[in-house]
Structures are given as structure tokens and as C-alpha cells.
Amino acid sequence: MTSHFAVFGHPIAHSLSPRIHAAYARANDIDLEYRAIDAAPEHFKDQLASFHRDGGAGANVTLPLKLQAYGYCTELSAAAQRAGTVNTLRRSAGGWSGHNTDGAGLIRDLTERHSLDLRDRRTLLLGAGGAARGVLWPLLDSGLRELVICNRTAETADRLADSVGDPARVHTRYWDDLAQQGSFDLIINATSAGHGDGAFSLPFSLIGARATCYDLSYGNAARSFIAWARAANAAQALDGLGMLVEQAAESFEFWHGVRPETEAVYAQLRASFLSDAAD
Template sequence: MTKQLGVIGYPLSHTLSPVFQQAALDYHAIPVTYSAWPTPSESLPQTVERLRGEEYMGFNITIPHKEQLLDLVDDVNDMARNVGAVNTVVNRDGVLTGHNTDTYGFVRSLKEKANFDPRGKSVLLLGAGGAARAAAYALASEGVERLTIANRTVARAESLAEDVGSVLGEIETVSLENVSGDADLIVNSTSVGMASGDSAGQTPIKAASVPRDALAYDMVYTPAETPFLCSAQEAGARVLGGLWMLIYQGAAAFELWTGKHAPVDIMYQAAQQAMEQ
């Protein structure tokens, strides 16, 4: 019986996880297949139940299921509980444990690929979903000076601010239409601009809202140069796409499943080659 890993979400037409996770498995000669399992919300509970089977070592979760997974697993680690979102599940004898490795991937990519230390900085976070929750808790734990959350639905931004405020203190909230770009770091955690989404070709905020010399960070990784990053670069900002965050969170998941060191450079190279095809 071939052991299996995979990613669930919807849609999954452009996911890179199978490419770089399989590259890591092959590097270590681990006889496991990693696949994409497109899963609409209505079939999520049944899919998660099926993944308790002994042939499944675990799975990743992406948009739009990260928050719903909290109620479908048997246990969650502290970070996933704090964030309120699960992106990695480990299956041990039918018992499912949820983890959140997005926080690790986000911070490691900031520090290693943008040479950006969030401590003492001002941050504008666009979005208030599962990815935003991970970013907000990661930034709070890293000691940011000021955090502003902007979202189309301000009430959702306020809810996230209230949750994270227990760690960071008072957090400002604003609608995306009224964003002020006074920040050292601007993070897009929404799916706006994703190649496979309804908002392909769009940007969550205008270039005028991006201050010169800020770091613009887009969690979207397809396309590599999103409309948000292109407009930010034109405004004079430094930019970083979401591919390294994807690789680093995937590396943490890989190590949880296999106990082996994740070959991040090989994983990145595999993902980049797939994006260029």
C-alpha cells in the first residue's frame, strides 16, 4: 500500500504543493505520493473523515478551508489554536492533529529573503481571513510596534484585531477603500491578484497607498509578479512574493510528516520550474 499525502482546497488548479513536496519526498527516497485533492466546502467533512485512513500520512489545507478545519480534527497545537486556522494535519493511527506552519513560513521568508525584522516596525495587513490570522499572530509574536488590519468587511477586521489584541495590544482597523500606506511593511493576505481566481489582474490597494522604501509582501505566489507587487515596485517599494513563504511552511509540514530535514532549495527550484512552464 502506497502511503499518501496531499493538499485540500478549492480551487486547486494552480497549486504548487504537489510539485515541491514530491521533489522533497523523492530527494529522501521516501515512497510516498503527494497529490492535489480539490475539495468544495460542502464535501470537506467527508473528505477529512476519509483521510483518517491508514494510507494517509496527513495533508495540507489551503483557501478556503483553514478555519473550518479546526472543528474537523481531533487536536490542534497551540499556534493553530491561537491563529484560529489549520494549514497542516498529521495523521497518526487515525488521529488527526492540526498545525499552523504559515506563521513560521511567513516570518522565515521575511527575515531570510527580505532581510526584514518585524520588531519595532509598522505593518499594514490587507485581509482578515485564515492567512491574515497567521500573519497577524506571527507579527505580534515578533514584536511589531503598530499593526493596522484593512479588510473589505471592517467587522471581520475588527474581530481579528480583538483576537490578536490580547497578544499585541490595540490594533487599528480600516476598510480597504480608506487605506493609508504609512507602514514599513504592507502584506497582502487576500486572494486578490491570484492567477486562478476571479480577481486575476487586480490589486487590493492602489500604488499611491504604498510608501516608497516600504516592503510590499504578497502571499499570492501565482503569478510570481502580482499586480500588487508590480504597482508597489513602481511606487519605489521593495517587494517579495509568496513563493518562499509557501516553501518554508511546506518545509515545516514535511518535517512534521516525515521527521526528515526538508531540502528547501530543491523544493524552491522545483516550484520555480513549474511556474515557468
């Protein structure tokens, strides 16, 4: 019997999730249908209810709906509670169970695919919205020495830092003061800056000698940040394609009880991106 799954977002036509989950399903002999559903925030609740009535068993949720999804859940995983947002839903008799797989996906990509030891790293997290909240706790759990949160709206960064309750390790800084903050070993872009047309611009002094720069977005949305990091001679400049593949695997396991192998899917998608760039 075919299981029905979907990814909700606005916009969503660009999403690679249907392709990724179809590959995972084939590799694990699971019969599923997975589609993308464009849902504006004001229509998301009704569309999610309709999806369930039509047999929907689970869903991924992306921008700008993760906070709304959190509010629709009757049960939340520990990861979702800490993040305060949900990117994965599973239907049960009591309603929607919510989970957040973003942080786990990021850590797997950094530590396993890119062999990065996160312990004792001085880290700069750019942004304090849902994307940042999704990765904050797993980053701290990985053993970072210091985490500096910087957001264009300083009050939002302060609230996020206060929610952690670790002032010895987690600090906030004003965006305009970044040039005076020294260098970092890891810089993570969790802002939506790359989704516009402007170039990403920050002081090159932020990038330490062994720095890894990582954009949670991928494709065109990550290009301006990656270009900035490469221009500043970062040791590694990475986009979030690997995180996408890994968080999808975490969602797949949440639904089906088996964690798929990810490397072949990642390699195929990366090759596709490189081919598109060459055209």
C-alpha cells in the same frame, strides 16, 4: 512502505504542493505518495474520511477549507489554536491533529531568504480572513512596532484585532480611509483580490521609503499587487512562493520529523515561473 499524503482545496489543480513534497521526499529518502484532491466544502468531510480509510497519514489544506479542517481536529498545536485555522493535518489513533504552518513559512521567507529585520516596523495587513489569521501571530512575535488591519468588511477586521488583545499595537482602519493613514514599512496582502480579473489599486502614499510589499499568493494571483507595489517604487515587491516552500517544509517536518532543505526547491520553482513569464 509508502506513506500517503495529499493537499485538499477547491480548486486545487494549480497546486505546487505535490511537486514540492515529492522533491523533499527524494532528498530525504522517504517513500511517499502525495496527490492533490479537489474537495468542495460540502464534500470535504466525507472525502477526508475516505482518504484516511485508504491509508492517508497526513494532509495539507488550502482555500476554502482551512476553517473546516480546524473543526475536524481532536488535537491542535499552539499555532493552530492562535490562528483559528488549520492547513496541516496528521492522523493519529485519536483522530486528526491540526497545525498551521503559514505564519512560520512567511517569517522564514522574509527574515532568512530576504534578510528582512521585522523589528520596529509599521505594518499594514490587508485582509482579515483565514490567510490573515494564519500569519498574524508570528508577525507580532517578530517584534513589529505597529500592526494595522484593514478589511473591506470592517467588522471582520475588528473581531480579528480584538482577538489579539493588544490595543496599543494592533489597530483597525476603514478601507476607504487608507489614504489618510500615512506610510508603512511592510504591507502584506492577505486578500483574494488578485484571484479575480481586476487590477489592484490603493494609494501609493501607503508605501514608505524602505517598504517591503508581500503578497501571500504567488503566480498570477499575486501579479496585480506586485505591479502596484513596483509602480509605487517599493523597496521590495515579493510574492508568496517562498512562503509556500517554507510552510511546506514545516508541514513535512510535522509529519516526518525532519525539516528539508528548501533553497534548491525554491530556486527551481522560481526559475520555472520566470521561464513561463518569458514565453
